[in-house]
Amino acid sequence: MTETQPAPARDDPGRAVPAIELTGVRKAYDAFGETVAAVRGVDLDIAQGEFFSLLGPSGCGKTTTMRMIAGFEEPTAGRVRLHGRDVTGVPANRRDVNMVFQSYALFPHMSVFDNVAFGLRRRGVPKDEIKERVGAMLDIVDLGGRERRRPAALSGGQQQRVALARALVNRPRALLLDEPLGALDLKLRQAMQVELKRIQREVGITFVYVTHDQGEALTMSDRIAVMNEGLIEQLGSPREIYEHPATRFVAGFIGTSNLLGGEVGELAGDRAVISFGPDGRIEVPLRDGTRPAAGERLELTVRPEKICIGPDKPADGLCGVRGTVTEVVYLGTSTNYNVTTSAGDDVVVFLQNATSAEDIAVRGDSVWLSWEPRHSYAIGAAR
Amino acid sequence: MTTLTTDPAPAPPADPAPAVRRRRRPAVLHVYTLLLIAWLILPIAIMILFGFNDTHSKQNFRWEGFTLRWYVHLFDKSDLTTALVNSLTIALLSTLITTVIGTLAGLALGRHRFRGKGVTNLVLFMAISCPEIVMGASLLSMFVTFNLPRGYLTILVAHVMFSIAFVAVTVRARVVGLDPAVEEAAQDLGAGPWTRFRLVTLPMIMPGVVAGALLSFVLSIDDFVITNFTSGATVTFPLWIYGSTRTGTPPQVNVMGTLIFAVGVVIAVVSARRSLRASR
Ligand SMILES: Nc1ncnc2c1ncn2[C@@H]1O[C@H](COP(=O)(O)OP(=O)(O)O)[C@@H](O)[C@H]1O
Numbered sequence: 001m002t003e004t005q006p007a008p009a010r011d012d013p014g015r016a017v018p019a020i021e022l023t024g025v026r027k028a029y030d031a032f033g034e035t036v037a038a039v040r041g042v043d044l045d046i047a048q049g050e051f052f053s054l055l056g057p058s059g060c061g062k063t064t065t066m067r068m069i070a071g072f073e074e075p076t077a078g079r080v081r082l083h084g085r086d087v088t089g090v091p092a093n094r095r096d097v098n099m100v101f102q103s104y105a106l107f108p109h110m111s112v113f114d115n116v117a118f119g120l121r122r123r124g125v126p127k128d129e130i131k132e133r134v135g136a137m138l139d140i141v142d143l144g145g146r147e148r149r150r151p152a153a154l155s156g157g158q159q160q161r162v163a164l165a166r167a168l169v170n171r172p173r174a175l176l177l178d179e180p181l182g183a184l185d186l187k188l189r190q191a192m193q194v195e196l197k198r199i200q201r202e203v204g205i206t207f208v209y210v211t212h213d214q215g216e217a218l219t220m221s222d223r224i225a226v227m228n229e230g231l232i233e234q235l236g237s238p239r240e241i242y243e244h245p246a247t248r249f250v251a252g253f254i255g256t257s258n259l260l261g262g263e264v265g266e267l268a269g270d271r272a273v274i275s276f277g278p279d280g281r282i283e284v285p286l287r288d289g290t291r292p293a294a295g296e297r298l299e300l301t302v303r304p305e306k307i308c309i310g311p312d313k314p315a316d317g318l319c320g321v322r323g324t325v326t327e328v329v330y331l332g333t334s335t336n337y338n339v340t341t342s343a344g345d346d347v348v349v350f351l352q353n354a355t356s357a358e359d360i361a362v363r364g365d366s367v368w369l370s371w372e373p374r375h376s377y378a379i380g381a382a383r
Numbered sequence: 384m385t386t387l388t389t390d391p392a393p394a395p396p397a398d399p400a401p402a403v404r405r406r407r408r409p410a411v412l413h414v415y416t417l418l419l420i421a422w423l424i425l426p427i428a429i430m431i432l433f434g435f436n437d438t439h440s441k442q443n444f445r446w447e448g449f450t451l452r453w454y455v456h457l458f459d460k461s462d463l464t465t466a467l468v469n470s471l472t473i474a475l476l477s478t479l480i481t482t483v484i485g486t487l488a489g490l491a492l493g494r495h496r497f498r499g500k501g502v503t504n505l506v507l508f509m510a511i512s513c514p515e516i517v518m519g520a521s522l523l524s525m526f527v528t529f530n531l532p533r534g535y536l537t538i539l540v541a542h543v544m545f546s547i548a549f550v551a552v553t554v555r556a557r558v559v560g561l562d563p564a565v566e567e568a569a570q571d572l573g574a575g576p577w578t579r580f581r582l583v584t585l586p587m588i589m590p591g592v593v594a595g596a597l598l599s600f601v602l603s604i605d606d607f608v609i610t611n612f613t614s615g616a617t618v619t620f621p622l623w624i625y626g627s628t629r630t631g632t633p634p635q636v637n638v639m640g641t642l643i644f645a646v647g648v649v650i651a652v653v654s655a656r657r658s659l660r661a662s663r
């Protein structure tokens with residue numbers, strides 16, 4: 001798989017009117033007399049040309065947020081701006097964004113060509129131009145020669161690409177995709193992830209991508225907003241979100257992470273030191289001016305691949321914790337170790353099988369876990 | 384560089400061998416099927432056959448040889464022709480009205496939540512399940528109470544009334560099965576409410592609308608019970624035939640029945656072929 005770098009912020013001369021701007025957006029639904037707060041205050045700036053993902057578990061308000069951008073729902077409070085223009089209250093058919101629905105929502109009674117041409121015809125684009133643009137777009141999504149088919153005669157992956165072409169052919173200011181790959185099987189989904197990213201680079205349109213699949217969000221996005229219960233928990237590049245989870249929720253939701261906790265023993269410069277068990281010691285860099293007092297409880301997370309495992313006490317500059325191996329799982333390219341620390345926390349360690357021909361430890365071994373202090377992240381208290 | 388996950392390549396899914404086996408049907412089933420078809424077709428076959436009967440008596444019950452006479456003199460009995468024209472125009476008008484109103488009602492019931500929806504559904508169900516004899520009698524007393532002269536118009540009103548529910552129910556079934564996202568997609572692509580309805584919603588519910596319209600036409604053209612209560616001095620095709628049975632039903636009736644049946648068969652075949660093509 002190709003590695004994609006986050007696109008650097010484009011410094012256009014007009015200086016960054018965001019493609020999409022949400023300010024203080026809330027949405028409450030009336031369901032059977034009860035109010036359901038689906039979105040509870042979201043602020044977002046999505047830049048021109050960005051691949052932006054809304055990531056979160058089912059029911060956290062991703063679809064609602066997207067539907068407010070598209071114009072299918074009106075926010076209970078707050079404003080939606082597209083390219084600086086306030087579109088709150090403007091119906092979907094007069095907004096310059098297009099959506100790809102999870103169910104594809106193709107017009108079953110129309111050919112592939114008519115499906116893709118639908119938006120252009122509504123805008124009165126001349127016939128010749130429609131033919132040319134639809135043809136070109138179908139080539140981009142690799143469906144050339146299938147213009148006359150009905151959607152029902154296409155495979156799931158092909159229908160998905162028709163839906164994509166139908167939206168993209170209008171050259172919208174932004175494309176909104178609501179779990180577009182959710183109905184595809186694993187292999188096709190992975191292929192389409194690469195494909196979507198390629199298409200997005202090719203057409204240079206802002207993509208807002210809704211997904212509950214963290215792997216998908218991490219591979220494709222320039223930036224990710226992690227949502228939970230109608231709020232954005234963290235917003236940043238995939239690397240920031242993965243390596244510096246801001247909250248316990250993010251740490252738990254993205255990848256596998258180890259949650260450790262302990263009382264702050266001393267503050268050494270910009271680091272808090274936690275004594276862990278009889279002779280364990282963890283250093284945590286303090287960021288964003290957080291200053292826990294000595295004796296206060298601090299929670300931190302360490303990613304499983306940052307941890308080393310070995311029989312000896314690590315060198316002084318490293319964090320070190322003692323534990324007992326409870327499980328060893330061989331996975332081909334890597335081996336997972338489950339270790340219970342002396343303080344009773346369960347920790348997972350991923351080791352690449354690059355050099356070691358044999359397992360470093362076996363079940364029941366007493367081991368030391370070690371990592372560099374910069375890989376410990378203090379996280380906010382649980383909400 | 385962060386390599387996020389390295390999944391071991393998933394094994395290709397085992398090719399599921401489609402197990403469609405043809406089973407030998409027992410001979411009993413063949414016989415049973417043929418008997419059933421014969422039973423359904425026999426009365427119609429006899430009706431068609433006696434339209435070609437060279438009968439000279441007033442009754443048309445005994446085979447006396449083949450003729451095309453009744454086809455040539457189809458419209459000789461002017462009161463029968465008037466009755467047929469009445470039936471056809473009432474059926475067409477009633478179908479037109481019920482299809483429009485019933486489709487709108489079906490859309491509303493299938494798509495939206497509104498005050499009075501439950502009551503509307505109940506009323507539709509009652510209109511379908513109410514015995515015709517009850518409905519006919521009550522319509523008559525209503526028209527008498529309101530002092531409306533019975534005739535062509537009251538027949539039409541009655542026919543619209545009892546067939547509207549059938550259209551609404553068929554359309555509603557179709558609407559409920561639709562993905563609401565399809566219309567949203569149309570809106571998203573710039574279609575206003577009317578365009579959306581014309582280009583997306585209507586074509587998608589069309590099979591339901593057509594089925595409802597056909598049902599409504601068929602219900603109207605051969606209705607006897609309710610029409611009998613509401614007709615006053617106006618005579619429709621079924622009423623005329625019923626009246627003629629005492630003196631003898633002329634072969635023209637068989638011919639007209641044959642022609643109506645033929646049109647029905649053509650419509651059924653065409654719509655079956657269309658839906659077959661659409662599903663491919
Ligand atoms: N039309 C609606 N009426 C009532 N409640 C709704 C409606 N749409 C969504 N909700 C509720 O709002 C919350 C967020 O839903 P949604 O935005 O669809 O979440 P997600 O897309 O993240 O799964 C859920 O609790 C859901 O039940």
Ligand SMILES: [Mg+2]
Pocket residue numbers: 059062063064
């Ligand atoms: Mg959703």
